[in-house]
Amino acid sequence: LSMLRSSDTEPSFCVNENLGVWYDHGKGQGGDLIDFARAYWKQLDFPQLLQKIAEVCNITIDYGSPEQPEKKSRPRLKAIKLPNYKIEEIKPLGNNQVLTNYLMSRGVWGVANDQLKEIYYYVEDEKHLRKHYFAIGWLNQFKAWELRNKYFKGCLGKKTLTIIPGDPLKLAVFEGYMNYLSWKRYYPAEGHTIISLNSLVNLPQAISASGTYQDISLYLAHDQAGREATVAFLNALPHATDASGIYEGFND
Numbered sequence: 001l002s003m004l005r006s007s008d009t010e011p012s013f014c015v016n017e018n019l020g021v022w023y024d025h026g027k028g029q030g031g032d033l034i035d036f037a038r039a040y041w042k043q044l045d046f047p048q049l050l051q052k053i054a055e056v057c058n059i060t061i062d063y064g065s066p067e068q069p070e071k072k073s074r075p076r077l078k079a080i081k082l083p084n085y086k087i088e089e090i091k092p093l094g095n096n097q098v099l100t101n102y103l104m105s106r107g108v109w110g111v112a113n114d115q116l117k118e119i120y121y122y123v124e125d126e127k128h129l130r131k132h133y134f135a136i137g138w139l140n141q142f143k144a145w146e147l148r149n150k151y152f153k154g155c156l157g158k159k160t161l162t163i164i165p166g167d168p169l170k171l172a173v174f175e176g177y178m179n180y181l182s183w184k185r186y187y188p189a190e191g192h193t194i195i196s197l198n199s200l201v202n203l204p205q206a207i208s209a210s211g212t213y214q215d216i217s218l219y220l221a222h223d224q225a226g227r228e229a230t231v232a233f234l235n236a237l238p239h240a241t242d243a244s245g246i247y248e249g250f251n252d
Contacts, residue, residue, distance in 0.1 A: 002026055004039050007223030009251065010153070026225055028201035085156055087145070089120040090137070099136055102150050108181035111188075115164070119145050121156060138162060138177055146177065146198050161202050163209065164194035171195065171213035172243075173206060173233070175220050179252050183219060192217070203229050207236045216240035221252040 002013040002024050012025040023030030029039065037049045044052060054060065093113050094100060103109040103116075119137035122130045135147040137156075144157025162177060172192040174180040180196050193213065195206050210216055210233075218233055218240055220226040230242050244252075 004029075005225060007225055009223065025199055025201065028199075084124045085121055086124070087119060087121045087156065088132075091118040091120070093118060093136075096134060099134065099149065103136065105150075106178055106182070108178065108185055111181045111185045117145075119147060119156070140198060148178065155198070159199060159202070161205050161209065162194075162196040162198055164196075166193040167191045168193070169213060170215040170217075171210055172217045172219060173197070173210065173240075175200065175226060175229070175252065179219060200225055200229050203232060207233055210237060210240070214239070217243040219244055219246075219252075222247075223251055226252070 001011055002008040004013070004024055005026055008026055013022065014025065015022045021030060021032055022036055031039075033053065034049070037044075037053055041049060041052055093103070093116055096118050099118055100109065115138055117137045118134060120132070120134045122132045124130045133152075135149040135152060137145040137147050140146050140155070140157075140160045140162045142158045142160050144155055144159065146159070146162065147154050147156060164180075170192045171194075172180075172183065172190070173195045174183065175197050177196045177198065180194055184190075195209060197203060197206055216237060216239065218230055220230045220233075220242075222244060226244075230244070234240055234242065
């Protein structure tokens with residue numbers, strides 16, 4: 001869970017210990033240790049940040065002598081080979097009971113099943129060791145597979161929006177694809193064009209893609225990040241409507 005966002009309810013904070021960097025998928029923000037300190041302790045100035053890091057990590061910071069400052073070259077990051085993935089097989093839904101049970105547990109089995117696939121793939125690390133996985137998948141606008149199962153959500157390829165064509169004048173915008181499927185279950189007759197952000201990082205692209213629609217309904221989460229995204233969307237396109245009241249009392 002992201003410690004930069006108190007509203008985070010699903011793991012979205014990633015750390016690469018080999019490179020010494022981090023990335024918060026919900027904020028679309030990342031960096032090194034100093035960048036994290038700036039984001040986490042916003043009220044502290046730079047010397048205070050260094051002292052805070054020293055306290056938390058139980059280390060001593062040597063600032064050097066003013067008369068004879070130490071000249072130390074900054075350590076260079078060692079490049080590492082990032083994991084490679086390969087899709088082994090793509091199947092229609094119904095071949096994997098684990099994935100079927102997951103969709104049933106989410107209450108969306110049988111909803112737009114033709115838009116979903118079972119994706120079987122492996123990830124190979126720098127030692128050429130392979131780990132095999134499977135997940136529910138749907139395509140985004142870059143033709144990359146967005147993935148979801150009970151324990152994981154991610155993307156094989158470049159992450160972006162998923163747009164499902166429909167009514168050229170009516171648009172419904174969702175933060176996640178599962179949110180869209182839940183809505184579709186209760187409103188099967190609606191023919192809106194659909195945008196699934198797949199991540200709030202893609203909000204600017206969604207706003208850009210929504211400009212031609214006369215009727216825009218927003219179904220974003222009731223947490224802080226979702227509310228901020230809703231406000232940003234409405235500021236950009238004031239004729240849009242916050243329709244999230246249909247799940248008042250729930251996050252999404």
